[in-house]
Amino acid sequence: MTLDLRIPWVEKYRPKSFDDIVSQNIAINSLKAFIKKGNMPHMIFTGPAGTGKTSAALIIAKEMLKGENYYRDLLELNASDTVRMDYVRSVIKDFVNQNMIIRKKDSLKIVILDEADNIPNQVQQALRRIMERASTKVKFILMCNYINRIIDPIISRCAVFRFVNLPKEKIVERLKYIAKQENLSIPEDKSELFFDTLFFISAGDLRKAINTLQMSVALDLLENLDVNEILKISGFMDQETLEKFIEVFQAKDFKGARKIVNSIETYDSRNLIRQLIGILPRINLQPNVLNILLAFFGDIDYKISQGADDQIQILALVAEIINQVNK
Numbered sequence: 001m002t003l004d005l006r007i008p009w010v011e012k013y014r015p016k017s018f019d020d021i022v023s024q025n026i027a028i029n030s031l032k033a034f035i036k037k038g039n040m041p042h043m044i045f046t047g048p049a050g051t052g053k054t055s056a057a058l059i060i061a062k063e064m065l066k067g068e069n070y071y072r073d074l075l076e077l078n079a080s081d082t083v084r085m086d087y088v089r090s091v092i093k094d095f096v097n098q099n100m101i102i103r104k105k106d107s108l109k110i111v112i113l114d115e116a117d118n119i120p121n122q123v124q125q126a127l128r129r130i131m132e133r134a135s136t137k138v139k140f141i142l143m144c145n146y147i148n149r150i151i152d153p154i155i156s157r158c159a160v161f162r163f164v165n166l167p168k169e170k171i172v173e174r175l176k177y178i179a180k181q182e183n184l185s186i187p188e189d190k191s192e193l194f195f196d197t198l199f200f201i202s203a204g205d206l207r208k209a210i211n212t213l214q215m216s217v218a219l220d221l222l223e224n225l226d227v228n229e230i231l232k233i234s235g236f237m238d239q240e241t242l243e244k245f246i247e248v249f250q251a252k253d254f255k256g257a258r259k260i261v262n263s264i265e266t267y268d269s270r271n272l273i274r275q276l277i278g279i280l281p282r283i284n285l286q287p288n289v290l291n292i293l294l295a296f297f298g299d300i301d302y303k304i305s306q307g308a309d310d311q312i313q314i315l316a317l318v319a320e321i322i323n324q325v326n327k
């Protein structure tokens with residue numbers, strides 16, 4: 001079989017029914033119950049990227065709208081459509097109000113709003129009024145990564161479903177399923193390390209895990225499998241560099257540590273922070289400083305997310321680790 005890599009596997013393997021959705025049992029079981037009864041509330045799906053929110057919303061639409069009316073009765077928008085007040089006012093309102101009188105009594109319309117946490121507050125207020133006035137036959141599904149960015153009056157009108165990062169065994173299971181479907185040949189002796197690495201890179205985001213698997217195949221990395229290559233193309237340090245870090249930390253050698261930081265060609269500083277946290281247990285730290293260090297890590301991660309200079313922040317972090325090492 002020849003591999004067709006043009007179709008993104010994340011789409012090819014998008015769950016088509018609730019049973020295909022991995023993990024998320026709490027959310028999925030209550031969703032199934034609502035569907036079974038045929039009465040769904042407005043809903044918010046919240047949680048980290050790549051955990052099944054959009055997939056679940058599309059499955060609900062398919063189940064509730066029953067085939068032929070799917071395209072007529074579903075409105076799918078994302079945040080870039082909804083930043084403009086006039087757009088929300090006209091498009092959503094029109095959709096919500098269209099043919100409501102002549103329709104069959106029990107037929108439903110669904111509005112799916114992706115990235116709802118990026119809708120400006122004022123527009124959310126307008127949306128709230130549309131939701132209030134809409135017929136009970138129109139249901140909204142809002143999706144977001146950060147529910148604290150959704151205004152309270154909307155939250156209180158919705159049932160909230162929390163999606164969580166997927167655990168390692170679930171991610172690996174799904175990746176193995178895809179590898180089997182695609183007939184991938186992964187060297188047996190390196191298979192476990194390979195899947196471990198894909199999980200590490202994904203940090204519980206199944207979309208990222210599947211994309212990294214597909215990228216490894218597209219770049220022909222499976223045959224002479226070296227997980228360091230996969231780490232590098234994903235913006236992580238290779239094992240060797242990590243080992244060097246452990247060495248210089250242990251020797252309290254700041255100059256050496258700075259040299260390593262400067263020698264890394266491309267890195268994503270937030271990934272680097274995750275990897276440094278991973279090696280802390282292997283460093284001989286002074287008693288009871290792990291929690292202090294982790295708080296420091298959190299602080300640096302936040303500063304970088306807010307646009308602080310990566311290099312300076314990473315060096316500050318490295319200096320702090322070295323300070324706390326027991327020589």
Ligand SMILES: Nc1ncnc2c1ncn2[C@@H]1O[C@H](COP(=O)(O)OP(=O)(O)OP(=O)(O)O)[C@@H](O)[C@H]1O
Nearest residue numbers: 010013014021022049050051052053054055206207
């Ligand atoms: N729980 C899951 N079960 C099975 N596949 C999943 C799951 N979560 C994610 N995936 C895979 O990742 C892809 C992306 O998932 P989805 O679009 O549902 O994520 P999301 O939670 O909406 O993410 P985002 O917050 O970035 O929009 C899916 O097409 C599917 O291949």
Ligand SMILES: [Mg+2]
Nearest residue numbers: 053054114143
């Ligand atoms: Mg989504």
